[in-house]
Amino acid sequence: VMTLGDVVKALDLEVKTCSSEMDRPVEGGYVSDLLSDVIAGAKEGDLWITLQLHQNVVAVAFLNNLAGIVIVGGREPDPDTLKKGEEQGVPIMVTSLPAYEVVGRLYEMGVRRKA
Numbered sequence: 001v002m003t004l005g006d007v008v009k010a011l012d013l014e015v016k017t018c019s020s021e022m023d024r025p026v027e028g029g030y031v032s033d034l035l036s037d038v039i040a041g042a043k044e045g046d047l048w049i050t051l052q053l054h055q056n057v058v059a060v061a062f063l064n065n066l067a068g069i070v071i072v073g074g075r076e077p078d079p080d081t082l083k084k085g086e087e088q089g090v091p092i093m094v095t096s097l098p099a100y101e102v103v104g105r106l107y108e109m110g111v112r113r114k115a
Helices: 004-011 035-041 056-063 079-088 099-108
Strands: 028-031 046-050 068-071 092-094
Touching (some): 004 068, 004 099, 028 099, 035 056, 046 056, 056 068, 056 079, 079 092
Parallel strands (some): 028 046, 046 068, 068 092
């Protein structure tokens, strides 16, 4: 099973919160910018790919016990979101890559949706 650290290294992600959590297993992936969709569809251990920046992403990731959040497109979460991520133990990473490329690379690396 791939770890968050493996993904960070392979995709050259910038870790913004919870850098001590890089040994978390990445058991699947989910891409969506609609919070209600993520709440309903993402599974525990998924890595969430999104362009959303606000604090609610942390609550959703925490609620679903996700491996972490990758914010795409060179977008930077605000300090309040990062503070909430640290408090809740939710790793947040950023990349300049678009969501399409991040998901394609994850798929090539063997990260799949869990049944």
